[in-house]
Amino acid sequence: MLRMLIELRRVGLLAVVLALLQASAHAELTIEITGAGANRIPVAIADFGGDPAAARIVTSVVRADLERSGLFKMVDGGGLAMTETTTPPFEDWKSRGADALAAGSIGGSADGRQEARFRLYDVNKQSVLGGSAFVTSRTMLRAAGHRIADVIYEKLTGEPGVFSTRIAYVVRVNAARYELHIADADGQNAQAALISKEPIISPSWSPDGSRLAYVSFENKKPVIYVHSLASGKRIVVANFKGSNSAPTWSPDGSRLAVVLSKDGGSQIFTVSADGSGAQRLTTANAINTEPQYSPDGQWIYFTSDRGGSPQIYRVGVGGGDPQRVSFEGSYNVTPRLSPDGKTMAFISRRDGGFRLSVMDLASRQVQVVTDSQKDESPTFAPNGRMILIATEAGGRGVLSAVSLDGRIKQRLSVTAGDVREPAWGPFNK
Amino acid sequence: MKQFVIPAALLLLLAACSSTPDKDASAGAPVETRGGPGVATVTAQGVDSHNLPAVLTDPNNILSKRSVYFDYDNYEVKAEYKDLVASHAKFLTGNRQFKMLIQGNTDERGSREYNLALGQKRADAVKNMLALLGAREDQLEAVSLGEEKPKNEGHNDDAWAANRRADMLYNGEF
Numbered sequence: 001m002l003r004m005l006i007e008l009r010r011v012g013l014l015a016v017v018l019a020l021l022q023a024s025a026h027a028e029l030t031i032e033i034t035g036a037g038a039n040r041i042p043v044a045i046a047d048f049g050g051d052p053a054a055a056r057i058v059t060s061v062v063r064a065d066l067e068r069s070g071l072f073k074m075v076d077g078g079g080l081a082m083t084e085t086t087t088p089p090f091e092d093w094k095s096r097g098a099d100a101l102a103a104g105s106i107g108g109s110a111d112g113r114q115e116a117r118f119r120l121y122d123v124n125k126q127s128v129l130g131g132s133a134f135v136t137s138r139t140m141l142r143a144a145g146h147r148i149a150d151v152i153y154e155k156l157t158g159e160p161g162v163f164s165t166r167i168a169y170v171v172r173v174n175a176a177r178y179e180l181h182i183a184d185a186d187g188q189n190a191q192a193a194l195i196s197k198e199p200i201i202s203p204s205w206s207p208d209g210s211r212l213a214y215v216s217f218e219n220k221k222p223v224i225y226v227h228s229l230a231s232g233k234r235i236v237v238a239n240f241k242g243s244n245s246a247p248t249w250s251p252d253g254s255r256l257a258v259v260l261s262k263d264g265g266s267q268i269f270t271v272s273a274d275g276s277g278a279q280r281l282t283t284a285n286a287i288n289t290e291p292q293y294s295p296d297g298q299w300i301y302f303t304s305d306r307g308g309s310p311q312i313y314r315v316g317v318g319g320g321d322p323q324r325v326s327f328e329g330s331y332n333v334t335p336r337l338s339p340d341g342k343t344m345a346f347i348s349r350r351d352g353g354f355r356l357s358v359m360d361l362a363s364r365q366v367q368v369v370t371d372s373q374k375d376e377s378p379t380f381a382p383n384g385r386m387i388l389i390a391t392e393a394g395g396r397g398v399l400s401a402v403s404l405d406g407r408i409k410q411r412l413s414v415t416a417g418d419v420r421e422p423a424w425g426p427f428n429k
Numbered sequence: 430m431k432q433f434v435i436p437a438a439l440l441l442l443l444a445a446c447s448s449t450p451d452k453d454a455s456a457g458a459p460v461e462t463r464g465g466p467g468v469a470t471v472t473a474q475g476v477d478s479h480n481l482p483a484v485l486t487d488p489n490n491i492l493s494k495r496s497v498y499f500d501y502d503n504y505e506v507k508a509e510y511k512d513l514v515a516s517h518a519k520f521l522t523g524n525r526q527f528k529m530l531i532q533g534n535t536d537e538r539g540s541r542e543y544n545l546a547l548g549q550k551r552a553d554a555v556k557n558m559l560a561l562l563g564a565r566e567d568q569l570e571a572v573s574l575g576e577e578k579p580k581n582e583g584h585n586d587d588a589w590a591a592n593r594r595a596d597m598l599y600n601g602e603f
Contacts, residue, residue: 079489145482175582182468196473199577201541218473221572222545230468243549243573259546261571264553266546282547287546303543310543333540347540362537378538395584421541 020280022081028414029187029399035409036070041156041402044075044098048118049083050106054141058116061145063313065163065186066152070408073079084119090126100121102152106141113137116144121153130155142188162381164428167201168193168212168387170421171414180214182229185381185424187412193229203423204248204256213237213247213256213422224258226273237275246315248292249273257281257291257300268302270317281319290334294341301325301335301344312346326359328366334377337361345378345387356389358404369406379424390420431573466516481601484520491516497555499593501536504550506558512556517597525568530603531555532596533573536589541575548573551595 045063066072068196075098082088083105093101099111106117119131132151136144146163153161162185171179178200183190194200198217205212210229215222222245224238237246242261249256255270268282268291282288286306293300301314312326312335328334331349348357353373359366374392386401393411397418413419485492497510506514521527533552535544552571559569579587
């Protein structure tokens with residue numbers, strides 16, 4: 001934080017500093033794990049060696065990340081001292097029930113930087129599964145912990161971890177204060193990218209993670225902006241007569257699918273990321289909204305009431321006749337495709353409740369994942385293993401990360417205000 | 430065609446950046462953070478409102494009434510609101526310098542973006558009626574606030590009915 005303040009003073013942005021301080025006072029997300037997978041892998045993370053304060057931070061981040069994923073069970077090491085250079089006492093760890101073991105240390109360097117090193121072992125085979133070293137600094141220790149957890153996750157599950165990714169979401173503090181936040185995937189390091197008296201909805205990450213497209217009502221109507229996160233520089237991408245909403249990026253980041261009412265009704269268009277070259281894709285005199293590109297860039301999935309009730313359709317990016325995708329039930333909205341393009345998350349009204357559902361696109365098989373009343377805005381983790389949604393708990397807006405089978409659940413909430421409109425960012429390259 | 434709206438705070442921010450001697454910092458002004466690439470905070474500014482002629486605000490005049498209410502999942506202007514819409518159409522016809530923003534709203538149930546589109550249908554319905562009765566296209570803009578600006582923040586039938594609404598605002602009010 002101190003370093004951040006110095007940086008900001010240097011460029012003379014006192015107003016921004018004040019805004020930031022205000023934002024962080026009530027903005028911390030807390031995570032509560034409310035469900036876990038059936039067959040969790042027992043893993044031991046030995047206390048990291050080296051500088052005790054730094055080691056404690058890294059150790060706790062790695063353990064918390066793995067635990068939170070719902071795929072691992074932490075095995076208590078009982079303070080057994082070891083680092084990545086120790087020959088592991090495998091029999092000890094085996095008797096404690098660990099299938100995998102990680103050990104490491106934090107080493108300092110002359111320029112004030114630090115290095116976090118670790119090794120991962122298969123306890124039963126008594127072999128090395130992998131290891132890495134990450135250069136870090138006192139303020140980047142949590143990031144190093146996330147990197148280490150990502151490697152362990154990938155080695156043990158075969159899929160990349162998402163602990164180093166970021167999420168965006170909107171906090172409604174009260175009727176006159178809305179904040180667009182960016183936080184680490186564990187809810188820490190939350191920062192306000194935009195503070196407004198008017199609502200902000202539909203944030204969408206550019207594929208490279210540098211920009212967010214969103215809809216802001218600061219001009220008393222919905223207008224689409226693209227906001228560069230590092231600079232805070234914003235451009236208006238669509239402010240046509242009428243409403244401008246529902247932006248999502250093409251997989252190559254060159255275009256946005258948007259909804260414009262400039263020609264009457266809500267129609268789907270694509271525009272360049274700078275707002276030029278609007279091309280209309282839908283023509284039906286009905287509601288057409290919530291477009292999203294398929295990961296191969298060939299289709300745009302969207303919601304329409306052209307058949308009498310809101311259902312999900314898809315249309316080729318070059319236009320043509322839309323095909324209906326959802327059939328079960330009378331209200332199916334907000335299609336969001338998994339990164340591999342095989343699964344579609346959406347919200348379905350069932351027994352009066354709005355519930356997260358998933359469809360296997362090959363078989364069209366639908367599974368209702370939650371039993372909530374008010375699920376909204378699903379967004380896939382970049383590895384496709386979890387879906388983050390907005391939902392309600394105790395009359396307040398919270399975020400919930402849910403595995404595709406509904407077993408693993410984490411709840412993210414802030415103490416003051418409603419959290420909503422989540423968007424899970426891409427892999428951090 | 431397209432307007433680039435740059436809020437005052439952003440202009441100040443840009444001005445502050447350009448006046449700093451440190452070119453590297455002014456180019457992007459990245460904020461160093463612990464978790465990854467930085468995020469700079471921007472504060473969005475609202476729009477000022479101005480005074481309106483008394484005829485539009487006098488509570489005894491029908492023109493002071495600005496709201497049309499709708500049934501659930503419906504965007505048809507009901508008969509009881511036709512006099513109200515006709516009165517505003519007449520005012521707009523006689524006062525061509527006035528412009529109107531029609532904001533459609535919905536209750537909280539369902540997807541935010543779908544509700545934004547539903548609110549647009551409601552605003553369009555009022556706008557089309559105003560145009561039919563003589564208001565000019567360039568005096569009218571229909572937009573939607575979806576479920577984002579509830580007049581009643583409750584979670585029951587009464588609140589939902591109050592929020593299924595289109596509001597007619599004159600220039601100065603938006």
